[in-house]
Amino acid sequence: MTRPSARRPGEEGGRLPRASSRRLFLMGAAGAAVTVGGDLGLVEGVWAAAPHVPDRPFDKEAAEKFMRRAIELSRKGWEAGDGPPFGAVIVKGDKVVGESWNRRIATKDVTAHAEMEAIRRACKKLDSFSLQGCDLYASAQPCPMCLAATYWARIDRVYYGNSARDSAAVGFDDEPFYEQLKRPPGRRRVPEVQLLAKEAKEVFEAYAARQKPARDR
Secondary structure, three states: OOOOOOOOOOOOOOOOOOOOOOOOEEEOOOOOEEEOOOOOOOOOHHHHHOOOOOOOOOOHHHHHHHHHHHHHHHHHHHHHOOOOOOEEEEEEOOEEEEEEEOOHHHHOOOOOOHHHHHHHHHHHHHOOOOOOOEEEEEEEOOOHHHHHHHHHOOOOEEEEEEOHHHHHHOOOOOHHHHHHHHOOHHHOOOOOOOOOHHHHHHHHHHHHHHHHHHHHO
């Protein structure tokens, strides 16, 4: 399985300069990058594409401490009957700012994965939708949904315990989702059908026009 991977501690690598315009680039269904606004978004073209090395030294002892906490949460959540055995901890500096286990069964919410719940709690605690400067410790490699959320949140680095293969071995196989994402939108298991494109685009155009003065200042 091919997944985006963080650089290992100690590897060489620079960070590309941030886009001075702070414009947001999103990848559409056709794969085209479009500029849609100023600081309201999170995934900037330069940020998303650049090799990223957090400007912080790697502390193995601290990292293992937080990973053990994520593993502990994975066991607690499963034993409580809240969901499968997955735990996640989000750390800023040396402080935990959000943590959770998988609560899919307890909440009847399919998105209540450990990482998603931890991200929600961290954003609330920090009063921000950006978690730049934070690290995620997950008891298992994040699924496609949770991995995307870490990018939207601009989390600096992801540490994980169980690999995706380990998860698949106990019944949590993400590979079918990755295979679906490789297909054209109309040929996926859940087809994506475009309707009223012109009317929908009018809202985008109005939004972009409203953002333009702020970008030009």
